[in-house]
Amino acid sequence: xxxxxxxxxxxxxxxxxxxxxxxxxxxxxxxxxxxxxxxxxxxxxxxxxxxxxxxxxxxxxxxxxxxxxxx
Amino acid sequence: xxxxxxxxxxxxxxxxxxxxxxxxxxxxxxxxxxxxxxxxxxxxxxxxxxxxxxxxxxxxxxxxxxxxxxxxxxxxxxxxxxxxxxxxxxxxxxxxxxxxxxxxxxxxxxxxxxxxxxxxxxxxxxxxxxxxxxxxxxxxxxxxxxxxxxxxxxxxxxxxxxxxxxxxxxxxxxxxxxxxxxxxxxxxxxxxxxxxxxxxxxxxxxxxxxxxxxxxxxxxxxxxxxxxxxxxxxxxxxxxxxxxxxxxxxxxxxxxxxxxxxxxxxxxxxxxxxxxxxxxxxxxxxxxxxxxxxxxxxxxxxxxxxxxxxxxxxxxxxxxxxxxxxxxxxxxxxxxxxxxxxxxxxxxxxxxxxxxxxxxxxxxxxxxxxxxxxxxxxxxxxxxxxxxxxxxxxxxxxxxxxxxxxxxxxxxxxxxxxxxxxxxxxxxxxxxxxxxxxxxxxxxxxxxxxxxxxxxxxxxxxxxxxxxxxxxxxxxxxxxxxxxxxxxxxxxxxxxxxxxxxxxxxxxxxxxxxxxxxxxxxxxxxxxxxxxxxxxxxxxxxxxxxxxxxxxxxxxxxxxxxxxxxx
Numbered sequence: 055x056x057x058x059x060x061x062x063x064x065x066x067x068x069x070x071x072x073x074x075x076x077x078x079x080x081x082x083x084x085x086x087x088x089x090x091x092x093x094x095x096x097x098x099x100x101x102x103x104x105x106x107x108x109x110x111x112x113x114x115x116x117x118x119x120x121x122x123x124x125x
Numbered sequence: 126x127x128x129x130x131x132x133x134x135x136x137x138x139x140x141x142x143x144x145x146x147x148x149x150x151x152x153x154x155x156x157x158x159x160x161x162x163x164x165x166x167x168x169x170x171x172x173x174x175x176x177x178x179x180x181x182x183x184x185x186x187x188x189x190x191x192x193x194x195x196x197x198x199x200x201x202x203x204x205x206x207x208x209x210x211x212x213x214x215x216x217x218x219x220x221x222x223x224x225x226x227x228x229x230x231x232x233x234x235x236x237x238x239x240x241x242x243x244x245x246x247x248x249x250x251x252x253x254x255x256x257x258x259x260x261x262x263x264x265x266x267x268x269x270x271x272x273x274x275x276x277x278x279x280x281x282x283x284x285x286x287x288x289x290x291x292x293x294x295x296x297x298x299x300x301x302x303x304x305x306x307x308x309x310x311x312x313x314x315x316x317x318x319x320x321x322x323x324x325x326x327x328x329x330x331x332x333x334x335x336x337x338x339x340x341x342x343x344x345x346x347x348x349x350x351x352x353x354x355x356x357x358x359x360x361x362x363x364x365x366x367x368x369x370x371x372x373x374x375x376x377x378x379x380x381x382x383x384x385x386x387x388x389x390x391x392x393x394x395x396x397x398x399x400x401x402x403x404x405x406x407x408x409x410x411x412x413x414x415x416x417x418x419x420x421x422x423x424x425x426x427x428x429x430x431x432x433x434x435x436x437x438x439x440x441x442x443x444x445x446x447x448x449x450x451x452x453x454x455x456x457x458x459x460x461x462x463x464x465x466x467x468x469x470x471x472x473x474x475x476x477x478x479x480x481x482x483x484x485x486x487x488x489x490x491x492x493x494x495x496x497x498x499x500x501x502x503x504x505x506x507x508x509x510x511x512x513x514x515x516x517x518x519x520x521x522x523x524x525x526x527x528x529x530x531x532x533x534x535x536x537x538x539x540x541x542x543x544x545x546x547x548x549x550x551x552x553x554x555x556x557x558x559x560x561x562x563x564x565x566x567x568x569x570x571x572x573x574x575x576x577x578x579x580x581x582x583x584x585x586x587x588x589x590x591x592x593x594x595x596x597x598x599x600x601x602x603x604x605x606x607x608x609x610x611x612x613x614x615x616x617x618x619x620x621x622x623x624x625x626x627x628x629x630x631x632x633x634x635x636x637x638x639x640x641x642x643x644x645x646x647x648x649x650x651x652x653x654x655x656x657x658x659x660x661x662x663x664x665x666x667x668x669x670x671x672x673x674x675x676x677x678x679x680x681x682x683x684x685x686x687x688x689x690x691x692x
Contacts, residue, residue, distance in 0.1 A: 060163065063184060063319050063320065066155065066316065066320055069155070074148055074474075074478055077147060077474050078144075078475055078477075081142075081473040081475075082472070082474065084473075090472070093472075094469065094471060095339060096335050096339055096470060099335070101471070101472075102473070105331055
């Protein structure tokens with residue numbers, strides 16, 4: 055990537071997936087430790103934990119792979 | 126701030142936690158940031174209206190699909206699958222895939238090589254100013270009206286699902302879209318559409334995954350749907366032998382010829398809202414590949430749209446009804462099936478992502494509408510009819526202003542619809558009048574050198590007028606449905622299919638007849654516009670795996686297999 059090229063759309067997507075993934079993962083972990091009184095269906099699968107983890111990992115890969123050049 | 130807090134209170138289908146709200150707010154911040162970042166890269170007409178023609182096939186292809194993947198599309202077809210079963214999948218498969226592949230392989234070379242800015246612009250080059258004016262004015266007018274209707278419908282959804290105030294939803298979402306499209310032009314719209322596409326999948330994919338786990342797999346789901354509705358609800362083709370044998374009241378001829386040929390080809394190959402994304406591709410091969418990539422992803426959209434509707438039929442403990450019954454009984458309507466399934470499986474965070482997916486879907490559709498409107502207004506109406514020789518900077522400025530004005534007209538339409546709900550039906554019908562005949566005009570223009578300027582114009586006019594005529598005929602005399610849709614048992618969707626088919630045939634017949642009686646354009650003026658008069662670069666030197674035709678064949682095979690599996 056040349057310095058004058060625009061930041062890749064995939065970098066923005068990486069930021070979005072990473073940010074959302076971390077929040078969802080954190081909320082899922084919190085519910086794992088403090089289960090709510092009213093649970094969603096299939097709560098025991100803890101979808102927030104693995105889905106949030108998956109999004110975070112994907113987001114991180116995209117952020118690193120498509121990071122804008124420094125300087 | 127008080128308005129925001131007030132807007133976030135009231136009755137609602139789902140309740141958002143702080144984490145969910147942070148995810149929604151972050152989404153708005155990110156799309157605006159992208160708009161501001163791209164502001165400096167939208168200084169010329171080529172940049173603002175065609176994203177510099179430097180998009181890769183992947184970005185153009187995902188944007189092409191995303192512009193069509195609006196929130197109403199997601200919620201509407203999930204509702205349709207609850208109501209009509211898997212038949213709704215036809216709108217994603219036969220109603221899209223063949224047309225998208227045809228656009229990529231057959232039509233894109235002419236759009237791209239002619240260097241047109243728009244579909245009406247192609248008509249100008251091929252048939253002359255009168256055809257362009259007819260097509261551009263109808264497109265611009267209908268696009269902003271449709272945008273307003275979608276805006277109102279989405280605000281209504283946000284009120285029902287989240288309890289948000291209608292005014293709040295309309296103004297916040299439209300101002301956001303106006304800001305990022307005005308600043309960054311088509312490039313900003315495309316970047317955000319790709320982001321929105323990913324968010325839609327990230328937010329909606331968990332519903333079918335968890336739903337299938339709860340239902341016990343596809344076979345168990347089929348059994349439950351058969352118990353709760355009917356066995357026909359999970360078959361794509363086997364019930365289409367008669368109008369009376371399926372919940373949609375449609376015959377296979379309507380699906381194959383009306384939807385699969387005319388309506389689908391008309392929308393995917395001539396609606397500038399989607400074609401504009403592909404025109405932004407960096408070269409001809411990327412432009413041909415983009416619709417093929419879009420088609421590959423389109424095949425799997427039923428997984429996040431149709432399957433949740435079927436899952437609703439199988440696992441929800443209550444029956445969903447039509448809107449009027451739901452209002453009268455305090456129950457839930459078909460239209461709420463997707464948010465109901467979202468609330469069923471998604472806890473904090475996941476719910477926010479799902480709601481963000483719905484908002485993203487709405488905004489991508491609206492951005493598509495306003496960016497296409499801005500281009501057609503600037504190049505095909507303003508520059509063609511009012512100010513022919515202005516500087517590039519002047520047209521870019523006009524493009525920015527028309528984006529803002531387009532959004533304002535859309536907002537005005539949304540409020541008008543709020544006062545007079547019946548307008549929605551009329552505008553949706555009006556939109557359908559122009560699409561099918563336009564496909565007849567464009568396809569003859571691209572494939573038949575003899576098609577003359579007079580033939581193109583009169584064919585388009587006759588097709589459009591006949592479509593309006595048939596619609597009015599059925600309105601005045603409902604028994605006319607038996608003639609227009611071939612059966613008095615046909616429902617609204619079937620009527621639309623057949624009306625499209627007849628108006629296309631009339632457009633083609635009139636175009637051919639008038640062309641045979643009038644003078645065609647000399648061949649020297651058809652270069653780059655018509656098959657047989659255009660040098661299309663050979664792909665003989667390109668490896669097989671990089672050829673659009675190869676991947677189109679792969680998509681076509683998967684498409685055929687899927688239809689057989691769900692027969």
